[in-house]
Amino acid sequence: MSPQKKFFYFVYEIFEMASVTKHQSFKEGETHPFRILNKIDLSDDDYFVLADSDSKKYLLASEYYSHYGFEIGQDINCRIDKISCTGKIYLEPINPFYSPGGSYDFKIAGETTLVNSQNETERHLIVIDLTGNKQQVWIPSSFIASNGNTTIKLRVAQIKKGNLLLVLPSLYVSDKDYTIGDKYQFNVEGIATLIEEKEYFRLRDEKDQIHFLRSKFYKNYNLSIGQSITAHIVKIPKAGSYYIEPLYPGYEMGKSYFFKFVKEDTYLHPTGKEEDVWIVHDKNERKCILFLPKKISDNLKTEPIRAIVDHTYKGKLYLKTQ
Incomplete structure (x- = not known):
């Protein structure tokens, strides 16, 4: 193995170990301060090296945040996006321009379509954000996109790897309509491709509101379009996030x-x-x-x-x- 490759694997191992260090003070959803110490190139990918208040180091892929204007030596805040069952910590820097739950005007740049895994043709509106980046927004087949307008107001439902999950205000679910722990009926209406090109089941409830359920977690449930399902509300509803849990086939809680x-x-x-x-x-x-x-x-x-x-x-x- 060449000295360059040995160095790469040595550096990668150090930071990979640091990224899975079990940090007892971190909890999912919390925001913590980090300092950008450096920027390194590992296997043709650039990473920011971050340090927390205990000087533990973490890698953050820089390609997702080029529009954030980060600089070495800068102090930033990151949300603890996820802690995996193996202890790996996933960070999401706070977006300097948008906040989840906020409504903003976006410039309409056009429209496109895609065919999903269920062979449905989806409509996606293309908009431009404040940094000049194009974002795609899933829209219902009956939606009139521009009607002569050059801008559209959208809600930021979620921010992941620097990308915005944008939804129409009418599709932003109100947490006032649901109680955590209660069961509700939903109809599987179809598939929607949302942030990072991930597929979600489109569920419509009895109040005619649309919800999105990440399909990959429920492949063994054999959910089909047109099916009526019962599900628990397990977290405060937020478009694109996990808050609906369908009943597990063949098993009941408490039994x-x-x-x-x-x-x-x-x-x-x-x-x-x-x-x-x-x-x-x-x-x-x-x-x-x-x-x-x-x-x-x-x-x-x-x-x-x-x-x-x-x-x-x-x-x-x-x-x-x-």
């Missing part, structure tokens, strides 16, 4: 079922708490997370395990022993 041991693992909660778990299979060999009591017999690894469904999260069962 016990048999599962099959797969392997031991460690689960990191969004709060930073680490916990030993078992990965088990349900009757359809879908992976589930089993939280363990203080003492559990290894003999159960070779026997059917009876466990209670505690909750579901993004299409996965989370279990506890009786």
Whole structure:
């Protein structure tokens, strides 16, 4: 291996390890200060090197934030966008121009279409933001885009990797209409391709409001267009984010079922708490997370395990022993 490649792997390993350091004070959704220490080139991709208040270092892909005007030595605020079950921390710098939930005027630049995985033709409005970047906005097939206007008012539902998830004001779901923990009926109306070209199910509720549900988490649910489903509201509704959890097929919360041991693992909660778990299979060999009591017999690894469904999260069962 050449000295240059050795250096690349050495640097990558250092920062990759730093990025998965379990930071007990970080929780998803919080905002924390970081300082931009440097900018480095790893395998033809540029990264900002950030340091938190404890001098722990993190990598941030610079290509997504070229329009933010970041400079070395600058102090910035980042939202803790996600903490994975392995402890990896994903940062999202606060956008200097837009805030989630805010309404802004955008210049209309045109319209385009795309064909999604369900062979539906989607309409997307092309608009230009304050930095001159083009953004695409999913619009219903019946929507009249410009009607002679050169601008349109849109709501910023979410910001991810520097991209704006924009929605029509009429599609911005009000959290006043829903109660966390309650069940609601939805009709699977179709597919919508939103931020980062990710596909979502379009769900319409009984009040005729449209919701978006990330389709990749529910491939095993066999959801079909035209189907009526029941789902829990698990978080404050926000377009493009996770807040709807359809009922898990064949299983009910609070009831016990048999599962099959797969392997031991460690689960990191969004709060930073680490916990030993078992990965088990349900009757359809879908992976589930089993939280363990203080003492559990290894003999159960070779026997059917009876466990209670505690909750579901993004299409996965989370279990506890009786």
